[in-house]
Amino acid sequence: MGQFQRYVVKALQAIGQWSRKAGRGWLNRHSLGAFLSLVLVGTTLSVVVAASTASIGNSSGEIHSGNSNNLIAQQKNIKLNLVSFSVTQAAHDKIIPRFVEKWKKERNQNITFQQSYGASSAQALATIEGGLEADVVHLSLAPDIQKIERAGLIQPGWEKEFPNGGIVSKSVVAIVTRQGNPKGIKTWTDLANKGISVITPNPITSGSARWNFLALWNAAIKAGKDESKTLDFVSNVYKNAPNLPESARNATDAFFKGGEGDALITYENEVILKALKGEKPSYFIPDVNFSIDNPVAIVDKNVDKHGTREVAEAFIKYLYTAEAQKVFTQTGYRSIESNAAQKKEVVNQYPRLKSLATTNDYGGWAAIQKKFFDDNGIFAKVISKINTSATKTWR
Numbered sequence: 001m002g003q004f005q006r007y008v009v010k011a012l013q014a015i016g017q018w019s020r021k022a023g024r025g026w027l028n029r030h031s032l033g034a035f036l037s038l039v040l041v042g043t044t045l046s047v048v049v050a051a052s053t054a055s056i057g058n059s060s061g062e063i064h065s066g067n068s069n070n071l072i073a074q075q076k077n078i079k080l081n082l083v084s085f086s087v088t089q090a091a092h093d094k095i096i097p098r099f100v101e102k103w104k105k106e107r108n109q110n111i112t113f114q115q116s117y118g119a120s121s122a123q124a125l126a127t128i129e130g131g132l133e134a135d136v137v138h139l140s141l142a143p144d145i146q147k148i149e150r151a152g153l154i155q156p157g158w159e160k161e162f163p164n165g166g167i168v169s170k171s172v173v174a175i176v177t178r179q180g181n182p183k184g185i186k187t188w189t190d191l192a193n194k195g196i197s198v199i200t201p202n203p204i205t206s207g208s209a210r211w212n213f214l215a216l217w218n219a220a221i222k223a224g225k226d227e228s229k230t231l232d233f234v235s236n237v238y239k240n241a242p243n244l245p246e247s248a249r250n251a252t253d254a255f256f257k258g259g260e261g262d263a264l265i266t267y268e269n270e271v272i273l274k275a276l277k278g279e280k281p282s283y284f285i286p287d288v289n290f291s292i293d294n295p296v297a298i299v300d301k302n303v304d305k306h307g308t309r310e311v312a313e314a315f316i317k318y319l320y321t322a323e324a325q326k327v328f329t330q331t332g333y334r335s336i337e338s339n340a341a342q343k344k345e346v347v348n349q350y351p352r353l354k355s356l357a358t359t360n361d362y363g364g365w366a367a368i369q370k371k372f373f374d375d376n377g378i379f380a381k382v383i384s385k386i387n388t389s390a391t392k393t394w395r
Helices: 003-023 029-059 068-074 086-107 120-129 142-150 207-222 227-239 248-256 268-276 300-306 309-319 322-330 344-349 364-373 378-385
Strands: 077-085 110-118 136-138 167-171 173-177 263-267 282-284 288-290 292-298 355-357
Touching (some): 120 136, 173 268, 207 263, 207 288, 207 355, 227 378, 248 263, 248 268, 309 322
Parallel strands (some): 077 110, 288 355
Antiparallel strands (some): 167 292
């Protein structure tokens, strides 16, 4: 017991003595004032001691609320929840074991990843509603992360916390055809021809679908069409869509496994991954294209709840390393590193494009969302122009 604490104990003992005297009738008008003063001193000192004790507890490494970093530092086993969009799994399945091994070597802690993959917008909604308590989200497009931000789970400014505006992977749009391309589909324009069946996901649920929509729109604009004719062109493409699957993965399965459609609009990384697995999909990359930029962010509310902020930050930083970016490149993604993009093996795998639009060319995602995907946006106008007969199944 320190000197300060011993003094407090003596003060409290004195209060006890005054109380006993009061019980024997010793208390008079003067002694009552002194007694009350001493009670006040004792009460104040008790509060100070409590605060001092709490401070001592914190400095000695005991676990108190708000001290989650100490909690993580003392744990041998840590769980990190990663929520991502459907087509990133191949890359994360290779990246995660390398990060786990690196962390184990540096910190002597075991990290277990709980992973979830699905349609980007659906994954964002599940995170907001609490069905998926994501620590890290890697989604198809910025608006899906912005939804989580507006729900109060991610702090504003997330896109400034990591390099490249939070973009950690990227791709472009590819058009896949049946082997031998029996319908002779060679350009964006061919997708609007009569007798062509197109598979593309639903922009309401799928980030991939929004990229596809923007690529179609951009191709027509770059070809010199005004917005009225561009609307007609895009509407004709969607008229040729027998269904709109929920996600890019579902669309790919509908085309390859279900045998649906003459053409599939998809991510370039999807078809490259199939080629790497020994399959030989028939596809082409339109030389007028759109840059598909996939952001990553920490879900602040959840990492603070789980005490996993340090690990989450380290994992995201690892995704930007040359080692992780090489894995992205090996699994079909275009590297965000300018130096990697110049390497011979990368150039051979990823053809250069004549024209590559970005979201900035259309005013950024806020403007894009309002113009194209709000309730009264252009996509809604496309739907209104389509004959939604009973034979059309949009899921």
